[in-house]
Amino acid sequence: MTPYAYDYRHRVRYRECDPMGVVYHTHYLDYFEAARTEALRALGLPYKTLEADGIIMPVVDLAVQYRLPAHYDDLLVITASFADVPGVRVRIDYTVRRDGEAAVLATGHVTLCFVDTRRHRPIPAPAHVRALFEQALVEP
């Protein structure tokens, strides 16, 4: 299967930069949230409709590796990739670059879990969610 990948663009804001003049490390996780939200929307799965169906997706674990700094006003491309059809969990991998440049500034991943809000319990991804991923992962 080919991973499903989505490119999200973000302009670095002044409030995101620290006294070193570079993006403070935690903001990459905000970029990751925006990237996966738009990746899911493009797949036909707005997160909002999942919540309306009684499903929430808390974060289980995450990791980030920082290689090169990003600066104020940089236009970043955050690529969110899904390699597998989700089970109870779904893992999204991320790569951050400047728009039009090959150098990787940061990589990372975030694992989310499907949780039934009524029973407060982890559940497998619903059939229609799995179907959307199955389709996206075979079609490049």
Added chain:
Amino acid sequence: MTPYAYDYRHRVRYRECDPMGVVYHTHYLDYFEAARTEALRALGLPYKTLEADGIIMPVVDLAVQYRLPAHYDDLLVITASFADVPGVRVRIDYTVRRDGEAAVLATGHVTLCFVDTRRHRPIPAPAHVRALFEQALVEP
């Protein structure tokens, strides 16, 4: 009546400072939230118990005037003052200084509104809330 005033201390964090090397302006509003929360707790009114009673307090308006910059690792004193017994609204005034210094770095205010969560409507402050303020405003 003498205003009820409460001093909240906050150490400036790296993530709160921008490329100018000073606290980015929006973080003062985070300091204000922490200051009013602790001021209300000291008064005998943890915000959490209000929510448990079906009351939320959205922000209606706010303003901040910035006079002098705060720097990384500064220990700030944020003074939250309540001048009146709350009606449907409560206004809190703020002054920010460095610990042990007289110079005022910033001033501001935030107005909150009492809202009944079941009926989604503004309501007057409950009697026990008014009573706590009446007591605090006469006793200096």
Added chain:
Amino acid sequence: MTPYAYDYRHRVRYRECDPMGVVYHTHYLDYFEAARTEALRALGLPYKTLEADGIIMPVVDLAVQYRLPAHYDDLLVITASFADVPGVRVRIDYTVRRDGEAAVLATGHVTLCFVDTRRHRPIPAPAHVRALFEQALVEP
């Protein structure tokens, strides 16, 4: 003179919403920063080039009035308006609406000051900055 107005669009993120299910009040100020940055860029004045010329623009004062809540995943339109050619200070007014809707969710303003970074002193807006505003304010 007709004010120079610029519309900036922002999708509300999960991290921006609080337990009331609405956008936490401080994030409007982040939206204002993004809106004025893009408004200045559209005017031919990227803030980054000002900094490269030895000018910074700290915030002097701000105010926000909240009328109606914004929710998760709303697509907001933040209108940034400049009514006057800047002197030592420049005031930007803001209005927040949902995309395609007339109802105003919030209004506000932020006043910035031109500061020479070498002498650490307020200065009048440079001639080329004034010229850009003069042109934008006469041409609707």
Added chain:
Amino acid sequence: MTPYAYDYRHRVRYRECDPMGVVYHTHYLDYFEAARTEALRALGLPYKTLEADGIIMPVVDLAVQYRLPAHYDDLLVITASFADVPGVRVRIDYTVRRDGEAAVLATGHVTLCFVDTRRHRPIPAPAHVRALFEQALVEP
């Protein structure tokens, strides 16, 4: 060697909680920053003096594992542990609990790098920094 561990207390703020009513995952990294800053200060090494000596410490990598949610107004204890005398890098491990409770809410680590600001290059931790850690790691 026994790790050097430091307990930092933090009261969960409203702005840190999301529509699920729990602390949004990125804020744990803010808690980690505050915890390591105070841990270093207690060791006799305020980060501010490192910067004054021409050293900055960018984040190289990080990871967080989330086990149980934290709620609004919880008083959290964030334990920052240093297991080794720093070389070019220093790794800090974190555990988050509620004050007075044994259950672990989250674990994680952040790796920082010592960088010479004049030459923009990684350098080994200065001798006086190593000495402070050597002392702290033998004395329990």
